[in-house]
Amino acid sequence: MIGEIGYFGDARLARNGALLLERMHQRQTVCIRKLTEGRAEQVRFLRFLSNKEVTVEEMISHRALLAGVAAVGRHVLAIQDTSEVNYQAQRRRKHSLGTVGNGTDVGLFIHPVLAVDADNGECLGLVDAQIWRRTTGKAANYKELPIECKESNRWLKGADRAKAVLADAALITVVDDREADIYEKWDRLPDQHTHLLTRACRNRSLGDGRKLFETLASFDEVHRFELDLTARPGKKRIARKATIAVRFGPLTIRRPKSCSDRQASPEIDLFAIEAREIDPPPGQTPIIWRLLTTHRLDSLEKAVTVIGWYRRRWDIEQLFRTLKQQGLRLEQSVLEDGNALEKLAAIALITAAITMQLVAARSAAQQAAPASRVFSSQQLIVIAALLSTRQGRTAKQRNPFPPNSLAAAAWIIARLGGWTGYQSDKSNGPITMRDGLERFYAIADGYHLAAQHLCSS
Template identity: 25%
Template sequence: MHVADREGDIYELYRDCLDWNENFLIRASHNRTINKKSNRSESDEKLFEVLEICRSKGIVNIQVASSQVGRKYREAKLWIVYKVFSMPPPPNRTKNNCNNNMSILKITAIMAVEKNPPEGESQLCWILLTNLPVNSFEEAVDKVKLYSMRWNIELLHKIIKSGFNFEKAQLRDTNNLKKYAVLTFILSWRIFWITRYFEQEKEKSCENVLSEYEWKVLYKKFNRNKPIQIIPPSIKNIYIWIAKLDGFIGRKGDGNPGIVSMWRGWARFMELLDDYKLFCG
């Protein structure tokens, strides 16, 4: 399953996915000419204009990222439209430079548009292209909700690139670089996973995200004069503690720690565990 932003709106990507029986869900960037009878025939239909005149199939509320400072999410009320269309190859492609594979593609377009965005927020308008089945309003909504989670991929990549400075690695051997990439991804995923747990189920036991050894060392770090409790602390507690290792103060007006505090705190947490093993065995 290929989910991509507007940078992935490429004819060859759609063509190859269809040839290899792979699914895709990609946000459109180009207002293409569509529904040509042949590659070189004329057509007055443009993708965006065709969708704009279609009747809405229904309305759905979804949670999306907010553009306002200090606010992570907001509710967006979206009008949903979907339509099957044919995508011809770009006019600058020829049989010679495309290995004779210049077929007209059958694709479904879904438009999710916000007509009255809240004050201070940018209007949301997504046009999504997919080869997944879309035969009802419910199936269209499923695809919109799936795309709305795409920013999680960007957040994971942010941890990998900014948190672990993967792009600055100076490993010259390919095998070593692959091993480093795998290790970095595992660690980044764990930080991302804890962050999502904190946002959705913060009162649950931390046993879901930390081992017994890990949470006990962390508990003792912030409760030096107390015996280690039998019941593991909540995810909320260990999340705040890890962030505090990086200097997060946790005042009433500070809000919750962000992902930057988490990956910096996680580095200190790993050092804390190493020190404990070194001195206590």
């Protein structure tokens, strides 16, 4: 069952929030009109979103508790990234918003932290999310300000909150991209329980006087592997099978002049990996990942494992796809107030994370996760009834997962969304899951209406 979204000190508010979350999950939209059964419910939901007692922090922290419980005893990847929600097309109808990345369009920013099991890829849910509106420009002395006064502090804050939520995990690895290559983060966050894995952004100065990128390129090549790259038309990247050369080794980075914390360590010991594409097709920019980590890389096996953890960063990209244009379409919401849009974005993030749990549920190592984590007992009856209608005659088209598992339910939902059931058919991601959920809940509603009619006749 989807469950509560927060307490808010008011049982009525908690019920309305839980109902709004459940409807959003069932109907896979953020449109308030489509989420309600009539005018009265529409008013209830709008009042919930405009109530000052309802906060983004309460909703996110409440859901994070569930991820924290699921993470006990595991090695967890806390994957974080930032995305913007652009409302420029509705600018005249919106108020109390800020500007987004281009400095002119109106919208807001979201920065979630998604928990993923490092060993089997199971999505455990959100452990944090920061949502804000950029209403002021950069200060004239921005570079001299302490990191706590900068928007980039979100990377430290997200990782810090993940450490608190995942305190009972066996190990935490915070995974992020180039924007998070911040010296203060390397200095403050790692401990025996928490490691960092970040794609390098800056060609940092090293303890021996050399530069990071040149030093990485000078390491001996120790391994090659093939990587399937999908096409990215906007970036003019064609789909291809890339050959990747791997180098790795230890190094020491120096505190840069731009570091705002003069008390930070003058040097930090890290390990680094370069994964570079060999002989890309003509006109194509080669893939180059320069990764910095606090994990000790004492073998090729460990280095390849760390590269695999970094590749799981794609999960948060999938989360954004599920949240925005190809999924819940958050950027199309007609809500006018910026404060209400922040709360709607928080509920949409929670919904998208639940969908991601279904997308990842069929990994072989996580078949024991129960379907009751997402579906009610009545909905599980419908899932069981649908099984025989979705399975084919051959072994390749039969549901291979244990009954009542989340993996088995996800298999059926994906089939409802148009997936063929063959492992070779890769069209079974979040968009397929969204379509399957819409169809499933329509079937479930019809089933329960028919059952009620039979009982009353």
